[in-house]
Amino acid sequence: MIDLEKLTIIKARKALDSKEFSAVDLASVYLAEIKKKNGELNAYLEVFSDVLEQAKAADARIAKGESLPLLGIPLAIKDNILIKGKKASSASKMLENYVASYDATAIEKLKKQGAVFLGRTNMDEFALGGSTENSAYGVTKNPHDMRRVPGGTSGGSAACVASSMALAALGSDTGGSIRLPSAFCGVVGIKPTYGRVSRSGLMAAVSSFDVIGPIAKTVEDARVIYEVIKGQDLLDSTTISETTYPKTSFKKDLTIGVPWDLINGEGVNQNVKDNFSEVIKKLEKLGFKIKDIKLPNCLALYYIINFAEVSTNLARFDGVRYGLHKNGKNLFEDYMLSKGAGFGKETRRRVLLGAYVLSAGYYDAYYGKAQKAREALRKEFKDIYSEIDLILTPTCPIPAWKIGEKSDALSMYLADIFTVTANIVGIPAMSLPSGFSEIEGKKLPLGIQFMASHGGEDLLFEIGKKFDEIKDSP
Amino acid sequence: MDIKDVENLAELARIELTEAEKIELLSDMDSILGYVKQIEEMKIEDVESEYRVHNVWREDKIETRDFSKEIIAEQFPDKQDGFLKVKKIL
Known part of the structure; x- marks a missing residue:
């Protein structure tokens, strides 16, 4: 019996290579789990009909002695990322029957590895929202509390990973769409540096913000996928090379900047604040320096x-x-x-x-001014990162809300206060599970977000691993 | 903003709206624009972009791309002799 709850990509790789179980075994267990859970969760819009064939092809490669990090690993793919010959609807009625005529670059890279695509996941229509309630095909439910949203826009992907309906998933992030659902569902989500992962084959929402990234159970798993999908691409001229930004290195005495004025401002839930303060204490114990920084509210x-x-x-x-x-x-x-x-x-x-x-x-008053403000913010960040190595915030000011609770659009926009900044500036950011908030008898996951400077993903992975080791300590 | 502005924007964006939707959108847009209007108060000096906009060239050689003409043509709402058929424009 495969224990899906404890399984990671790293563990599955070992088991597949040592023939403990086959890719077909693994895919079959996931299909059974999906059959059991997806009716209620509505995380997948479609489970692909060729999953077992994909798994068989992976087994054939494993039998020949091939071993690649994602060979035979079952993944869920957000519905705005193209897989040739499969439907991709962006959870819209507009594209209900649209069939992709080519592979997204990220998909092509995963196919080369022999990853198994289980299905396409629910999202806010065209990646516009923060709760997956804007899907034309019904809301996805949060696996931790069925009355609540999973976050968005990659809510289906995060819910799949959190409910063991996929080992990991691809999402896309425009203003928090990977990080917010990862926080609400208690999983790890990475928004890479702008241009790190090709946007070719990702349906465009905000072209100057969009980036594809992984959602996984552990930092190491997220890293495995990130390493596969990143890279410069002829089909996306905004992709960056390994040398575009200077390399960052992990030091023991990292300085972490915390924008306390924003966190102590109105609208941040008390449980979120308490959890965040505990996290800070733990990081200080590890020897990290915490520095108060000023960050503006960038929502407008x-x-x-x-x-x-x-x-x-x-x-x-x-x-x-x-x-x-x-x-x-x-x-x-x-x-x-x-x-x-x-x-x-x-x-x-x-x-x-x-x-x-x-x-x-x-x-001039709106768009022109916003572009100028964006430029000024980029400069401000350069100055900030000359004094610190990472910025830390909660991922979201509130825990997952109830389905239908936020009926006016503006109140939902305000939930993005901590996540949008990374997209405006183009820096990488990662959401990590940081604990729970008990509400109405249910334990709702909370998340924290680390932001590094341009090209600083490695630093995020290092601090993520460190945090994972200490987060459950008293 | 008034209902005429909503109608004008909907026509610019080519989106058919019902009367009820127009009224709802008007109130939504008023509150959202009221919020984002705070950008007016931001004092920003004239900043030069540090990003140099440049062309990204590739070698002038034919790269084969894997895409399906069949899948594209199958999705035409209307076609004739393998071509996309659209309504008269002029």
Whole structure:
């Protein structure tokens, strides 16, 4: 019997290589688990019909003596990442029947390794949201409390990993979409440096923020996937090389910056604050220096750029070449009807807001100003990182909320206060499970977030491993 | 903002809206724009971008890309002789 709850990629690799179990055995156990749990959780939108064939192909390679880190490892893939010949809907009615005609670069790299794709996971439509409630195919439930959201937008991916329906998963992060659900579901999520992982084959939400990254049970597992999917790509000219940014190294006496004014500000839950203070104490015990830093609230800046780029990127979904098509009297009516029927509520809202902040008369006050503020923030971060090595915050100011609790859009946007900054500046960030908050008899996971300077993923993996070793100590 | 602004933006974005949706969107947009408006108060000096925008070239040789013309053509809403068919534009 394979103990899925305790299984990691590292352990599975050893077991597969030593023929303790086969890739087909492993995939079958996951399929059975999915059958048992997905009906209620709604984390997968589709479980692929060829899972066992993929696993058989992996077994054939293992039998020949091949051993690659992800050969035969079952993964879940977010529904906005293209796998050739498979549906990819971005959880939208607009792309309900859309079939990908090529592989995303990250997928191509995983295929070369022989990873097994179990299925495509639920998300907020076009990666717009923070709870997976904006999916056109129903909300995903949090495995720790079925009445609550799993976070978003990669909520399906995080819920799959947390409920043993996949060993690990791919998500995408625009303003916290990997980190927030990872925190709410009690798993590890990494948003790499902007450009570290190719965006080719990832449906564009905010092109200057988007990045693909892993969601896994442990820091080491996340690292294994990260090492496979990263790299410069001809098909994405914004990808970076190994030498774009200077290498960071792990020192014992790292200085960690903490923006206390933001954390002690209004809107941060008391349990989150208490948990965070405990974490700080543990890190101090390990010998890390904690330094108070000032960080601005970047939500206004973030959302202006988000609306603008989303409205531009989503203009392509017009029902002409693919996707939902509604027939009107003329081409203009075709557009109106197709977009009207295909886009969900939050998507419409952001497209309209984007059209507004980009329109003549408002451009300078909103988008123009936001771009300048973004540049100023990048400079500010350069100064900050000359004095510290890492920044630490809670991942989210509140634990997972109840499904339907946040009915107005703005209140949900405020949950992104700690995560959006890394996307604006382009730095890597990681969410780690840091404990639980007991609410109404359920233990809800909490997360902390480390941010490193550009290209500093290795530092995140090192501190993550260290934190994992001490987090359960008193 | 008023309902006319919402209608105008919806037409620019080519999205058909019902009357009820327009009213709901108006109130949402008012509160969201009210929030992001705080960017107006930010004092920012004129900053030069440190990012030099540059072209990313590749060698001028043919790279084969693995994609399926069949899958693309299968998804055309309307087609004729293997071509995408669209409504008259002019």
